[in-house]
Amino acid sequence: MRLYDTAVRAVRDFVPRVPGQVGIYLCGLTVQAGPHIGHLRSAVNYDVLRRWFLHRGYAVTFVRNITDIDDKVLAKATAAGRPYWSIAYANEILLAADYRRLGVLPPTYEPRATGHVPEMHALIAELIAAGHAYPAADGSGDVYFDVRSFPAYGDLSGQRPEDMRGTPDGPARAKRDAHDFALWKGVKPDEPGDAYWTSPWGPGRPGWHIECSAMARRYLGAEFDIHGGGLDLTFPHHENEIAQSRAAGLPFARYWVHHALLNLGEAKMSKSLGNVVDLEYVASLGVRSAELRYYLAAPHYRSRIDYSDDALREAAVAYQRLENFVHRAAERVGPGAPGELPADFVAAMEDDLNTSAALAVVHESLRTGNSALAAADDATLRAALAAVRGMLDILGVDPLAAPWHDGSTGGDLRGVVDALVALALEQRAQARSRKDWAAADAVRDQLKQAGVVVEDTAHGPRWTVGEQ
Template sequence: MTLRLYDTATRTVRDFVPREAGKVGVYLCGLTLQAPPHIGHLRSGVNYDVLRRWLLAKGFAVTFIRNVTDIDDKILVKAQERGLPFWSIAYANEQILAGAYRSLNVLPPTYEPRATGHVPEMHELITRLIADGHAYPATDDSGDVYFDVASWPAYGALSGQSPDDMQSAGDAPERGKRDPRDFALWKGAKPDEPADAYWPSPWGRGRPGWHIECSAMCWRYLGPEFDIHGGGLDLTFPHHENEIAQSQAAGLPFARYWVHHGLLSLGGAKMGKSAGNALDLAYVDSLGVRAVELRYYFAAVHYRSRIDYTEDNLRDWATGYRRIEGFVQRAAERVGPGQLGELPPGFVAAMDDDLNTSAALAVLQDVVRDGNTALGGDDVVTVRTALAAVRAMLDILGVDPLDPAWSGDGRPDDLRGVVDSLVALALEQRAQARGRKDWAAADAVRDQLKQAGVVVEDTPQGPRWTIGEQD
């Protein structure tokens, strides 16, 4: 079947046809590193990891670029507030972000460029734009360079806005602009900002504007034209609108498809540091929800849908995952883990339909139900087939319980070794009580474990325990 994706530029779900047969180039706008990531940022990583895994399953060779923005107005403000070099703040948050992605089993990108490493490419693009009449240096001796919005008739097409209805671009003072809507490509050095946050340029010491950074990195790693540009819906305007304008005005065909994911909201507002409603992985772990369960929560909801976060909703999805995990563990105990099997046609059709993970999960649940029924009898063949299919589907979503990535129980701090030892000690005490037929003591141990969130199930192979609710 042909993969179909919703393209923001055309506002339609259309067949995905890569620029080059068998190869796909994907660029994901990554995080601006003024603060550690919250779970809203991590949804982006999970959603595009599922896209990448599906492209790989379809047989494509995928070049996946995910940038980080390590020079930006917000980072400089944080540097001044904390009295630290801007690069130290950016690097520290980059390391936290990398750890969070690893915790969620997000595949590492083919390359993860930093904006500060691509200033020469930015200079080349800006020089082209000035030469072709699409950009101009400010005449106020500020050292700023602006993109001339009026010079690009297609401006506003991605977001569906008319330039006549747009407000001033708020990324630089208006004093040096021909038009308030013009946006900064290069920002001249300012006396009230850190002295180490600048580079030499043909227009004087300065630093790049936000939008030109991504255009330069796309060009450097994916060439003049590539297949998929991703990011959150909140980036559609002005960031992605400006990327298209400056890239195409510089002669680059740029992205063939624009794929945007829905946002994570809390109390009806977009989750973010500035809104004071940001939740991180440590908070999720404090709820007793594992990283694998958080990933399932993100992957299960269609990527274009908004998620209205509540603790109850997250716990419900975690419980749903534990039921699937329970089947996988019981089946593996019966027939061995086996290999990943064939993907059911219904699952393939759902994923090919704009990554419809909601419909794909319905297929997954049907196979789990059949597998659980077979586990109740002696139909080993059905159990083995169901396990292989379920693991294959979960692998696409990145949540196969038998994936070594989750060997630490999917917890950010990997406390599984400690938990294993404590539960093993309790189960030994329970076994001793059962051996002397002290059923009350054995039941008391089991009840205490259950109160602590550990469910014990007696199997022919001995007691098996899981964290969470039993089916």
């Protein structure tokens, strides 16, 4: 096992630090603004990883932090004339709501950076005592990590200090080396006056990188199994986390998992660039939360997603085919329960969490199930339904499981739609009973225009959203 594995390539070969248990730390968001679907890709990818370990029988401790004190948060607070914490908390609420709407399992712990400043102080003090960090000599109150004191710096990203630009997180005069990065930032006159804590080095606030190292140690201990985050965090954030943690004598993360980005045009989706697509925009396209989750989970997590409305709609239609099959099969043979996973699906998931190959197996089972439906082969249909539900459960999109089945995801309104369609179908049934075929057809056509397809079956009319 290598320290700097960049992914859990073969999940079947994964060896946890503690038998039967997995500790995962995911770098969460800096909450200077509301989330976009690039952020939500991260949540979905690691939710699938977590579900897979749970399926394999592991007890999973999943930590996802909130960065609520940071340069970007303070800049937004200054520009808006608001307390930094009010901006951070408002955006944290939006983020939590979007996670729920996408069926993301809540983390075991979700620490805020501002709640762990004492742990950061302790870690910084250890680094100073070990000769890996130093207070700035210019009286600024800054404390910097000495990059040259850690020879392994750059091993994760494959970069070396001599090939890097200096870090812009403090004045050059305060640093021994331009590449040294801030662990603690002294008071600045142009930043909010309520964003500081007392410390042994003077009033100030933590640097970004020290936050994650301190919180990971607090909730997962000195060594844990998997550290996750976006590919853009590999350097400098994760590189700096490794340096400061290992320099303090912490073994830290044993595996690193980085997901690729979601691009809009030629650039990554980014709040700072202003090129974002959020959940409300997706809903305006008529795409439901379950369909968005399917879209985000379908590509391999290390594959870049180039967003387009058309690609999202195509994914929505693909999910609707699966959803329609599950509902039709459940009406005929009963919902049953998620069943045993096909061997090919398991092999795909064990091979670096290959959801793209895994979904090919799902659609193969869908074809088998549709054939069984047409042939009224209930035994085969029952097995296909159990397999499809089992696989979709791992991906978090089983139509008969919470939150999709009971309409509890704030934006989907499934219960309201059910009631409205039921009312329209009752009006259609009344028209048919009095042989007013024109009125009955008009109701069906109006529903079709709204995206609801009505099918007359031996058990009565049934409806689905989208294409048959």
